[in-house]
Amino acid sequence: MAHKVFIDGAAGTTGLEIAERLQGRSEFTLIALDDTRRKDTGARREALNEADIAILCLPDDAAREAVALIDPAGGTRVIDASSAHRTMGGWCYGFPELVGQDRVAEARRISNPGCYPTGFLALVAPLVRAGLLPADWPYTVNAVSGYSGGGKALIERFETEGAPAFRAYGYDLAHKHLPEMKAHAGLDHDVIFAPAVASAYRGMVVEVPLHLGAMQGDPTADALRDALREFYQGSAVVSVADGGAVGELTLEPNAAPSDAMELYVFGNAGGWHARLVARLDNLGKGASGAAVQSLNLLCGLPEIAGLRLPSA
Template structure:
C-alpha cells in the first residue's frame, strides 16, 4: 500500500532533505503544493487532509496553524518544530529513548520530532538517571557545537557569503534561555534545566554535545566504567541508530569530530573519565540535519508506516 505524504514546508533545509530521501521510494506518494500557494491556507488544508502522514517543517506558529487545518480524524502528523515537544498529547519522536518508544511512535497519531541539541543530551544523561548513578537534582552543564545549517536559511547564506572569514566558533544563547531547555529537562529526567552553552562552527552540518560531570559532588560517585555500562545496557539490542563507543583511557580521539557522521543517522556516545579526580565527560556525535532533524523524521515516518525504521537511512 502506498502512503500519501505531504511535507508542509518542503522548501526549507529539513524539508528538502526529507523530500530527497523519499523521492525514490515506491511505497510513498509525495503530495506537493504549487510553490505559489505555499502560504494559501485553503491549498495547504486540502493537502494536509489528503495525506496519510503530514510532515511539518515550519516555524512553531506555522506548525500550529497546520495542525489546526487538519479536520479529519485520520491524517497523522510528524512535527519538526518545537511547538509540541513537551505536549502530553504528542509522542516524543526519539525512538531510542526507551525500550517502548519505537512502538509508541509506531502507534501514535501525533509525533513531535526531537530538537537537534536535546537528542545528544538526553541520550547521554537519561540512562544515568534511570540507573540512579546521578540524582535528578544534580547540576548539569551542556557545551555543544553545531554546523551553521542549524540556524536556517538566513544563517546559511551569511556563513556561505563570508566563507573562510566567518567566525570559527560563535557562542550564542548567552542569556541561558534557549528554546530547547524544556525538552532537555523533561526527557533527560532533570529536576531543573541545565546550563546550556551552544555554539555555531564555520562548517555546514554536524554536531557534538558535551556534558561534563563533577562527580566529586556526590557522596557515592560512580566510576567511568559504571557510567559507560549504564549507556551500553540502555542501548543494547535496540534497532535504532544510537551506539556506544568503547571505554578507553586516552587523551584524545579524532572521531569526536562534529562532521564525522554527516549524511548518516548514526549517533555515537563516548564516556571519558578520571576516577581519581572523580570527573567525567559524556560526548554525543551526530549530524544535526540527519539524526538531529530530517533523519529522525524519516525514522519516525518508517515506524508509523510499520516498516523497517532504517529504510532510506545510512549508518556511519
C-alpha cells in the same frame, strides 16, 4: 498501497533532507505543492487532510497553525519537526530509543526532538532512569553545531565573505530547548546550556561534563559507559564507543550526511571527573533522519529503512 506524505515546509533544509531520504521509496507517495501554492492556506489545508502522514518543517507558530488546519476527525497523523509541541500533553516525543518503538508506531501526533536535546538526552536520560546520575544535579551542556541548523539566514551568513569561524550564543540563558531537556530527562532543574556554531555545514558535538566525585553513590565513568551500552544494545542508530583513548573529536567541513549517533564516556584516572559526549549530524538524527525513523515506525516499516547509516 503507498502511504501519502505531505511535507509542509518542503523548501526548507529539514524538508529537503526528508524528501531526499524518501526519494525512490515505493512505500510513499509525496503530495507536493508548487511554489505558487505552498503558502496558500487553502491548498495547505487540502494537502494536510489528504495525507496519511503530514511532516511539519515549519517555524513554531506556523506548525501550530498547520495542526489547526487538520480535521481532528480525519486520519492524518503528524510528525512536527518544530519545537512547538515537544513538551505538550497528547504528543509523543519522537525519540524511539527513549520512549519505545511501539509508542511511536501507535501515535497520532509526534514531536521530533531538537538537535541539541537529542545528544543531551541520549546521554543523560538513561543514566538518570537507572539511578546512576541524580535527577537533582545542576547539569551543564556545552555544544557546537554545524551552521545548517540555523536556517537560511545563518547559512547565508556563514557562506558569505568574512563569515565567522565560530559563533557562541544563548547568553540570555533562556534557550527554547531548556524545557525539552529538563522534561524528557526527568530533571528537577533546568540545565545551563552553552550552544555554539562552527564553520562546518553539518555535524554536532554535545558534551555534558560531570564531577562524579561530588555525587552520592560514587558513580564511575566505566559504570556510566556500561549502562549506556546496555541501554542501546541492538540499536542500529545509536552506538556507544568503548573506553579506549580518543585523541580528538572533530566536525568536518564537508562531512557526508549521517543518521547515526555516537556516544562517548571519558573519565580521568582518579575517577572524579567524566565527560559525556554525543556526536551526531544535526540534520540527520538531529532532524530529518529522526523524522524518517518515526515515519517508518508509523507505517509499520523497518525502522531504519532509508536512513543513512554506516551499516545500512
